[in-house]
Amino acid sequence: MRRFDDNDEKKVNNERWLLTYSDMITLLMIFFIVLYTISTVNSQKFQQIAASLGKSFDGTNYVVGQYSGNSILDSIKTTNNTSTDNTIESQLDKLIKQNNLQNMVTYKVDERGFVISLNDTLLFDTGSADVKPDQKATLIKIGNILKAMPNYIRVEGYTDNVPINNSQFHSNWELSVIRATNVVEILVNDVKIDPAKISAVGYGEYRPIVPNDSDKNRQLNRRVDIVIMNSDYNKWEPNQ
Template sequence: MIKRDEEHEGSSERWLLTYSDLITLLMIFFVIMYASSKVDATKYKSISNSFRITFGGDASIVDGGEGTSVGVNNEDSKLQETKKNLDKYLKESKLTGSVTTKIEERGLVVSINDTVFFQSGEAEIREDALKKIIQIGNILKQQENYIRIEGNTDNKPIHNSKFQSNWQLSSVRAANVVQLLVEKCGFPPEKLSSVGYGEHRPIASNDNEEGRIKNRRVDIVIMNSKFNKVED
């Protein structure tokens, strides 16, 4: 009788061993899953890019959290493609010394040197430059992003019958480029804005003519969509 009771008691506790084994396995499973989720994002992105290039895709593979894509950023790819097409046109038109392109955090920046497109101290776009800006606009129209036109000058004071300051000159030049893009390229007006910075945002030294030439420019900025809330 005592032996039967002991056997019954032992059998009733076997499930505890099975239960503890199951809990242990579950814990190991979740530890492995957690460790896998912490894979190096940089390495993962590199692998993702390799797969995209191999299979010719351009869409994001997975969201890497914190509002960024671990896979290929489709918008960045489009900006790079637009830059490539624009650089090709600039080279064919022998404008590479007058128009430069670069991709920054805020988007694709197209810098137009004022000496080619404007007369000194004037805001009207030169007649022989209209077609060039229109062609540039048609290439940039591939993008649906907001576009900001920024006028800039060197630090030499201006004072003539039309403009009392570099601020005025840079602002009107930027506005004239906006008007051209809307009227001749069909850009939606609500996607465009213009601003004049005068001499206050130089990209080179104003102590020599070479630097002043670089500072006299109109920048067409294809804004990264992460700044949409700023533009809305």
């Protein structure tokens, strides 16, 4: 029988490091593969989102995750008409052109959802929260376009930073809240939008979209936004 001497022990010990080294190399390889995979996926997602936001209103196709189409709201139709030209954008464009509202009504998509901005001079007199009788019909038409949508709707009031100076309102904040509330009441009472899915919010002068440093900018800040909320926001609504 061959004896196990010190030379054999040294030989075995000298080769053990190869096992540790190979394990370490394998783990490093897996680690870098995972990092590369994650970075590639995120890069693709960001590219898709950036491209979609840039193209959502120019008539080209968009792709965000598993959804695709001709525009972000392309799949949302009203119940009265199912033609391919009956998207929310096309109906708003038609309404804006027919009533010469190009400088009064605009729309966009942001992280909250689909936002329709109404210049305050369209609906209200200066310092007033009462919707002008001759523009109530315009607001109802906009509401009818949105009525069939299942999304939550938030009406947001905004003002500029010029202090309110009348006996009816104590602050711009109060004015913005009452304006938003009056718009909601028309959408609920006249358009018959479900009151459980619509709300009013007032931000006053504290959420300007441009600096209040000119008459033109202050006019842009005085507005009412009708926000068709992204479905991701549903989970934050109470009683859901």
